[in-house]
Structure formats: C-alpha cells, structure tokens
Amino acid sequence: MVNIIIVEDHPLFRMGVKNTIEKSGENFRIMGEASNAAELFELLKTQKPDLILLDIVLPDLRGEEIARRLKVEYPNIKVLVLSAETTEAAIYDLVSIGVAGFISKQVVATDIIRAIREVMCGNEFYGTDIATILSRLMFDHEHAPKDTPTTTLTPRELEVVERLCEGKPTKIISAELGISDRTVEAHKNNLYQKLGLRNQVELARYCFKKGIVKLE
Template structure:
C-alpha cells in the first residue's frame, strides 16, 4: 500500500457491524481495511501477522475482551494505535481502556459520525474521545486520571470487563438467571464471576456490593432500600 494509506484491522464478533465499519472506512482514501477478526484470540494472531497501523476493537467478545487484547499486543506492536468501539459508555470502561493502551474510545451508536474523525485524530498521534460521551463521564475520566497513578491500588480495576458487567447487574438486583439470559452465559458461569469478583473486592455479601457500587457511582444508592 501507498505510504499515505493506513492499514486498519477490525475485531468484532458481529459480522454485520464489521461490514458497516468497512463501508464507513471505504469512504476515506487515507484508510484501508487489511484484516478482520471475529474474536479476541483471532484478532491477536492476525495483528501479529499483519501489524496494522490501527486496530478497531470491541470490548465485549466471547473469548477475550478488547481490553485484554490491547494489553497483550501493545508492547509487541508499539507503532499500532488501538481504537475501542463499544456499546459501553460508562466511565470505568473508558478509563480501563485508556489504561490498557487505547488511543481512542468511540460509542457504537455514533460510529457513523465519529469514526473517520477519530481515525484521523489517532493517525496524527493524538487521543480521541467520542463527543457523544456525557460531560459527567468525561469529568470522571479526568478526575480518575488525576487521582490514580495507574489504578493498581483500586481493586475494581482488577476486575475483568465481564466481572464488571456482572457486578453492575448484581448491584441492580438482577438474579443469576436474569444475568445469564442477558449475557448469553450459563447461571453457573454467572455464579463463578460473582464468586471471583466478590473475592477480588473483599466483599462478603450483596449489601456490601451495592454500597461499593454506589461509591463508584455505578448505581444510585437512594433507589435501594437497604
């Protein structure tokens, strides 16, 4: 490829969404899709082979999260920029993505209008944050960046994206069966995630979990009768 064209790899487990991204990218002559993958593991293998300039990656995937994928690749591919495209707009996901090594965060529903702008921004070596994100999320992101050096002292930062999802649902009062249906996993897997996250956070029961989630700003404690 010509020197002015940047190679992009897409990693997302939804084929139709990948097609949509390719259509958007094809409209700009500065970028071209060189590879695509439907899972984190496949994405890692293809990234090592193709060494793309930019990787567009979802957070939630069946085998390995986009954040885990970035952590594994960032040292091997120091010239590659990682752009998260996710349905999640919560501050903790965004913070974790940037800590892992992402250079941009775009919300899926605004990808049509934000993707090209984000690609040009990271191509110049800059950070890009989706304009659709609320000021509250941005403020929390900046505040967390100032208050924590690398997040290693915060137990919440040790949770995987899936464990964070389960934690939110637990705090909101969902049953294991309800969570399993929403996350397309078994109730037994939900219970395993619950056990792991409670251990990591040092919590003993659901009441402590709800209060912990409220302190993080994940839920409104006033809506609960504890």
C-alpha cells in the same frame, strides 16, 4: 496508506464499518477482520496494521484484556475502541491502559472517519458522550479523598478485586472463584466500605495507584 484491522463479532456491523471506511475517500485500507481475540492475534502473526478498531464485548476476551496485550506485544499499533459498552469502569480501564481513542457505536459514520484521522495524526479522540464521562471521572478523581489509608485485604478480597479491576462482571467472577453472585457482591460492598470508596471506578483507580493491582 493507513492499514486497519477491525475486531468486531457482529458481521453486519463489521461490514457497515468496513464499507464506511472504504468509501470515505481517505487513504485507509482494511487489511483484515477478526470476530474475536484469537482471530486477531492470529492475523497479527502475518499482518502489521497501523490501527486496530476494537470492540469491547467479544466471545473469548474482553477489549480491556486485548488492549493490555497489544500494549505489551505490539506497542506501535494504535488502538481505537468502537463499542456499545460505555460504562465508567470500561472507559477508565481502557484510558488507563493507553488506547488512542474511544467512540460509541451510536456515532455517525463521519465520526468514525474523523476519529481514525485524528488518532493517526498522533492525537487522542473521544466521542462526545465518552468525553462527558471522562470529564466526570476526572472531577471525581480531583475531589476524591487524598489520604485514604491502605488497608490489608484478605486473600479472597484480593482475588475479587483483581477481577473487578479487569472489568469482569459478577457472574464471571463467581464462576472463576466457585462462589455465588451474592457473595461476590458482598465482597464488593465490603471493599468499598473498607477502603472508603463509592464505586468500581474508584476501586480500580485506588488499587492501581496503591499497587494492589498492576496493569500488565
């Protein structure tokens, strides 16, 4: 029996996923549901699932932050991301954290079942659209400059880059640091120029590789 917790803040979508799993004929059981991170970690005090189906955009924490915490506190629980957000930054971050799989909410019901089955067999599973983006990221990584010099960042740039690597959007960063959205974007562009990078995915990869930001 594979015990599953669904973490999804839209009740109708959560119900649809639950029905798909329960009617699949597989040896799967929905042991709990959560609409946010707080509910999930409260459930985990008493429930021990084999798999967590995790959305990225939730009311209290993003999926990346939840996945990092799960990796540390519950390393034996497999995490399968099921989300409408399929940006390069989100995919790169979650794959770097070590989720077992990632599928888009656009997939058909049978793909959800297939993904759960593959992940529980010890394999990784990525939907076709996610796999395409991953292939592009790997190509970019292989062709990225290998000897980019490490440049000293200012304290403010470090504050900005840490939040960018956590996948936080500009509005959240500006609110946390007490600066304008335009200032955050200016810092971001300065970081790209200073480090010789092209986008947020390359920035995150560079900072993790150089130890500027560490996965926790």
